[in-house]
Amino acid sequence: MFAESAPAVEVSAVPSEAYLLDVREQDEWTAGHAPRAVHMPLHELRQRAGEVPSDRQVYVVCRSGGRSAQAVQALNEAGWQAVNVSGGMQAWNVAGYDMVSESGSEPRVI
Template identity: 55%
Template sequence: MFRGSAVPTVTVDDVAADAYILDVREDDEWAAGHAPDATHLPMMQIPARIDEIPTDRDVVVVCRVGGRSAQVVAYLQQQGLDRTINLDGGMSDWAAAGRPMVSEDGGAPRVA
């Protein structure tokens, strides 16, 4: 699916169980709640750490509602990482769909 500025998107229901999920939110958002197997790489660190992002499989990029992650997907695609996909609705839709979440701060997992 393509939306807006031709950034590929996927809905929560279409994220594969074994997907590589790249969470680009800030540290406090990550600590509040995230997908169990997600990798945390804050948006502003992407340019310096781009080599850490796999190129041999699909990468689902997620933020709170999908805006920041769409920007990251656009950037990564410009850098040649064409297997990056934005999670439409972000962690808000993830939580609303009842998908598993964990927290790092000792509280119940939540979208902050």
């Protein structure tokens, strides 16, 4: 239901200088994330939305696209310019884009 109302772009359309907001849980973030992403779990978005820039496009990512679609819908309804990254970190990983982990092990998507 959320994915249909949230604007989306393919992972290949995310500009290198984009503000990339990762709304996954801490264990997912620790296992592997885009190097330049900003971590804000979906359940914290309401309280922390003020940290998200409102003067530029926000690209939102999760594991596969469901939670990020919810975040995009909420952000856009509140006045932000946000788009969902289709396929999430799974698509990011398949595309071979850089990932880092917080645990020191090989980055992966969980």
